[in-house]
Amino acid sequence: MTQSNHPLEKWQTPAIKDRNQRITERPKALEINALEKSFEHKGKTNKVLDGIDFTAYKREFVCVVGPSGCGKSTLARLIAGLETKEAGEIYVEDTAVVEPGPDRGMVFQSYSLFPWMSVKENVMFGLTQSGMSKNSAETEALQWIDLVGLEKFSEAYPHQLSGGMKQRVAIIRALANQPKVLLMDEPFAALDPQNRMRMQQYLLEIWQNIDITIFFITHDLDEAIYLADRILVLDANPGRVHEVVNVPLPRPRQEDTLLSPAFMATKEYLESLVHPPQPEMDFEEKLSMVRLVPVNAEVPDIF
Amino acid sequence: MAIFSKSWTTPRVELDKRSRIWLTFASFAIPILLWSIVSYVPFIWHPQVEITDPGDVSYFREGTLIDKDIYQREVDKILVKQAETDKTVHLPQGEPANPVYLPAPHEVATALYTAFTTPPKRSNEPWFHESLGHSIQIIAWGFFWSMVFGLPLGLLAGTYDSASRLIEPFTEFFRYLPAPAFGALAVAILGIYDAPKISIIFIGTFFQMVLISANTTRKLNMALIEASLTLGCKGMSMIRQVIIPCVLPDLFRDMRILLGWAWTYLIVAELIGTSSGITWFITQQARYKNFDNVFAAILIIGFIGITTDMILARIGKRLFPWHGSH
Numbered sequence: 001m002t003q004s005n006h007p008l009e010k011w012q013t014p015a016i017k018d019r020n021q022r023i024t025e026r027p028k029a030l031e032i033n034a035l036e037k038s039f040e041h042k043g044k045t046n047k048v049l050d051g052i053d054f055t056a057y058k059r060e061f062v063c064v065v066g067p068s069g070c071g072k073s074t075l076a077r078l079i080a081g082l083e084t085k086e087a088g089e090i091y092v093e094d095t096a097v098v099e100p101g102p103d104r105g106m107v108f109q110s111y112s113l114f115p116w117m118s119v120k121e122n123v124m125f126g127l128t129q130s131g132m133s134k135n136s137a138e139t140e141a142l143q144w145i146d147l148v149g150l151e152k153f154s155e156a157y158p159h160q161l162s163g164g165m166k167q168r169v170a171i172i173r174a175l176a177n178q179p180k181v182l183l184m185d186e187p188f189a190a191l192d193p194q195n196r197m198r199m200q201q202y203l204l205e206i207w208q209n210i211d212i213t214i215f216f217i218t219h220d221l222d223e224a225i226y227l228a229d230r231i232l233v234l235d236a237n238p239g240r241v242h243e244v245v246n247v248p249l250p251r252p253r254q255e256d257t258l259l260s261p262a263f264m265a266t267k268e269y270l271e272s273l274v275h276p277p278q279p280e281m282d283f284e285e286k287l288s289m290v291r292l293v294p295v296n297a298e299v300p301d302i303f
Numbered sequence: 304m305a306i307f308s309k310s311w312t313t314p315r316v317e318l319d320k321r322s323r324i325w326l327t328f329a330s331f332a333i334p335i336l337l338w339s340i341v342s343y344v345p346f347i348w349h350p351q352v353e354i355t356d357p358g359d360v361s362y363f364r365e366g367t368l369i370d371k372d373i374y375q376r377e378v379d380k381i382l383v384k385q386a387e388t389d390k391t392v393h394l395p396q397g398e399p400a401n402p403v404y405l406p407a408p409h410e411v412a413t414a415l416y417t418a419f420t421t422p423p424k425r426s427n428e429p430w431f432h433e434s435l436g437h438s439i440q441i442i443a444w445g446f447f448w449s450m451v452f453g454l455p456l457g458l459l460a461g462t463y464d465s466a467s468r469l470i471e472p473f474t475e476f477f478r479y480l481p482a483p484a485f486g487a488l489a490v491a492i493l494g495i496y497d498a499p500k501i502s503i504i505f506i507g508t509f510f511q512m513v514l515i516s517a518n519t520t521r522k523l524n525m526a527l528i529e530a531s532l533t534l535g536c537k538g539m540s541m542i543r544q545v546i547i548p549c550v551l552p553d554l555f556r557d558m559r560i561l562l563g564w565a566w567t568y569l570i571v572a573e574l575i576g577t578s579s580g581i582t583w584f585i586t587q588q589a590r591y592k593n594f595d596n597v598f599a600a601i602l603i604i605g606f607i608g609i610t611t612d613m614i615l616a617r618i619g620k621r622l623f624p625w626h627g628s629h
Contacts, residue, residue, distance in 0.1 A: 082529050102535030112526040115625045116548045125544075126534035157625045170530075177534060 007269050011248035011262040020246050023057050023229060028093070029213035030056040030079065030181050035088035037074055048074050050238035052088070056181075056213055056230075061204075063216045063224035066234030066242070067274055072217045075234075076183045079215065080106045093180050102130055105174030106183040109190055111166040113158040119145060119169050120154040126177040144172040148202065164195040168202065175212065184216045188223065197255075200226055204253060221270045225263055226253055233273050242273055335408060342407035349399035358395030368400055406595040414599035418584075431584055435603065438569055438580035441497060445504025445572070446565050453512030454554065460513065461520020462546055474513045482507035483571040495576030503575060507568035508561050515561065519553045520546065552626040555619050559612055566608055 035052040038045050048071035056062045064072045077083045079090055081100035090097040092104060105126075113122050120141050127137035145154050148168040158166055167187055174182055188196040200223060207214055218224050224231050225247055233242040248262050257263055310316050318326070341348050352374040357363035360377045369377075374397060385392045401407075406414075418431045429437070456474075459466040482503050489499035523546060531537075531545045573582035581600055588596040619626075 080529075080533050082532065100529075100532035100537075102533070104533060106530070106533040108526055108530065110526050112524070112530040114527060114530075114545065114549070116551075116623070125531070125536070129535045129540070159625055173534070183533075 008245065008248050008266060011265055012246065013248070013250070016246075016248055016250060019251070020229065023060050026057040026059065028055055028091075029058045029060065030054075030215065031089075031091040031094075032075075032079075033089045033091075035075075035078065035090065036086045037071065037078060037083065038086060047238040049078070050240050052234075052239070052241055054232055054241060054244070056215060058213055059207075059211060061207060061214045061216065061227055061229045062232060063218055063228035063230075064232045064234065065218060065221060065224045065270065065274055066239070067236045068219065070234040070236035071239035072219075072234060073185050075239075076106070076185045076215065076217050079181065080104050080183050082106075102126060102177045103180045104183055105177055105179035105181070106185065107167070107170045107174050107187045109186045111158070111163070111170050113166055113169055113173070115158050118155050118157055119150060119161070122158070122169055123173050123176050126173060130177065141176060144176050145169075147206070148172055162195075163191050164199055167191065167199060171203065171206070175206070175210070180213065182212050182214045184214065186217055186219065189219070196220075196223070201255075203227070208252065221267055221274065222258065225249070225266050225270065226258060231270065233270065245270065245273075339408050342401060342405070345399045349401055351400045351402055352397035353400035354395060354397045356396035358393040360395050363395050368403060369397070371399075403592050404594050406598060410595040411598040411602065414593075414595035415602065418596050418599045418603075429583075431600075434580050434584045435607075438573065438582070439607070441500050441572065441580060442504060442562075442565050442569055444497075445501045445568075446508060446562060448501070448505050449509040449512050449561075449565075450558070453509045454516055457513045457516025458520050458542065458546065458550075460517035461523070461550075462542060467517060470513065471517060474510050478510035478514065480506075482568055483575075486571070486575040490576050497579075499575050500572040500579070503572035504565050504568050507572075508565050511564065512557075512561055515557050516550075516554055519557055520550050522553070523550055552619065552623040555615070555623070559615050559619075562611065562615075563608060566604060 032052050032054045035049055036047070037049040038047040040046070048069075052075065064075065066072050074083060078085050079092070079097060081097050081104065095103070097104070114125065117125065120138065123141035123144055124134075124137040127140060128134060132140075142151070142154060145151055148171070150165060150168060153161060153165065158169070161169070170187070171182075171184075188199050191199060203214075204227065206212075214227075216224075216227060228247050231245040231247060233245060234240065235242045245266070247266060249257055249260070249266070308319065308322050310318055311322065351368045351370055354363045354365055354367050354369060354374075357365060359381055363369070363377070374395070378394060381392050381394060384390075421431070423430055456466075456470055460470045461467070485506055486499070486503060489502045493499045493502055527545060527549055528541070531541055536545060569580070570582050570585075573580045574586075578586060581604065585597050585600050588594075588600070
């Protein structure tokens with residue numbers, strides 16, 4: 001596919017192109033080479049990831065989308081070191097990934113805050129693990145809590161917080177460790193749409209202000225376009241890189257970005273990649289299924 | 304007042320407060336009511352006769368309990384004798400009674416008090432509260448040693464698959480060996496006093512404790528372990544700072560259940576070597592046919608069990624306020 005006839009080409013303004021160009025000139029934050037992973041299920045081997053190549057640059061915001069079962073979560077877990085790879089390499093700032101470590105923070109969909117620790121203790125956890133003294137860890141934790149506006153809740157326990165607040169704590173808990181890459185595995189999927197929107201704005205704000213590369217897994221295309229510099233589109237069965245889409249939207253993103261024509265066009269394009277049009281079911285067949293359901297004859301037909 | 308509320312028959316719906324109190328009360332009241340009916344309504348059961356006047360029967364004494372048919376036979380004999388000899392006879396008198404092993408509720412209630420106030424038959428024998436104290440001591444030591452060895456092994460087995468493979472198969476086998484079967488062995492090795500008794504409690508609870516605490520640890524939310532891994536926590540530090548605090552409330556609940564098991568092993572344990580503690584009291588009282596005391600002692604075990612459990616449940620709520628609501 002040549003650049004000239006790419007459907008999103010006309011939205012790539014010079015300013016955006018220039019910005020993307022500058023991103024790719026930065027040092028590499030994350031490099032994935034020929035990564036393979038399969039799971040065994042009932043004796044059958046299922047190749048979830050089949051030769052993934054991808055590079056993310058420093059301070060880049062990358063989203064990963066793809067049909068369900070394409071191994072997006074597995075990819076994030078492999079980078080985190082929570083799964084073992086079969087073949088290929090993963091480098092984070094030129095260091096090979098062999099096991100989980102604090103240089104790759106991770107935020108899970110299920111919050112996974114430690115329920116017996118207060119918000120402050122949760123944020124302090126990673127800091128004290130890396131050998132920081134209690135006092136300085138506390139000062140630092142409080143600064144992070146301040147940053148996401150939870151200072152009133154620093155002594156509260158996770159079960160006393162709303163979903164959005166829990167996820168904010170989970171994010172700063174990961175960020176407090178100053179990881180090189182922040183992996184986020186569908187972190188906002190359990191939130192209601194309004195909260196999700198607010199959390200996305202929060203995340204962008206934090207990301208703009210600190211030196212962090214974000215690798216964000218989602219199944220929500222709106223979310224991916226709104227957040228990402230580049231979107232990694234995966235195929236399912238076997239999981240391969242379908243395309244890496246440059247998002248043709250200027251920064252900073254506003255709420256009305258979601259209504260801009262460029263956004264619409266990108267969404268339509270991604271939609272066609274992730275959910276290719278399915279052949280329609282035979283209409284007659286559907287009708288015969290409906291006829292099996294008895295209809296109350298007293299209710300007049302309105303069609 | 305509607306005694307029967309709709310929520311009683313809806314599956315898994317929480318009851319209102321009044322129904323809860325009512326049903327808890329009824330759960331104790333119903334057995335006591337049945338017991339009272341059998342004890343106090345003369346025509347229900349009462350298979351024996353308590354003699355109030357021996358009459359002409361030579362071996363009847365006032366207060367003895369005689370089976371109804373034997374009593375009837377003696378009465379018939381006398382009536383026959385009267386018909387034959389035409390002499391005035393003295394018929395025995397009696398009231399329907401229950402066997403000696405079923406004392407009435409009020410007798411047991413009195414015994415609950417008098418058991419503590421009656422001095423022992425011989426001066427070298429312990430008072431009831433001393434026996435009870437001794438039993439509690441045996442349980443406490445047995446359970447303590449079980450926890451000292453059982454909990455760490457269980458935590459390890461629940462955390463590492465390798466430890467589980469090493470520990471659990473043998474434990475699984477050993478827990479089927481009935482603890483009382485080790486009684487003779489325990490006496491041979493540990494003497495006749497408290498040590499073999501403690502060891503029976505230990506054998507009875509230790510193996511279950513390893514398996515149960517391993518299972519509880521395994522149920523720990525994997526996401527929390529993964530989160531702690533990505534925060535740079537591993538090895539012993541993870542066990543100490545993540546796994547133990549996370550499973551502690553569930554382990555606490557397991558310990559409450561296991562403590563109940565320890566009481567069931569107590570009676571066998573105390574028969575080993577020199578009989579002691581509450582079991583000694585029970586067997587002694589049964590020998591004197593003081594079944595009201597026997598019942599009282601059994602009930603007191605129940606009271607101690609349920610009170611400790613309630614206190615521990617309260618402590619658990621205080622210690623782990625975050626538990627059960629996440």
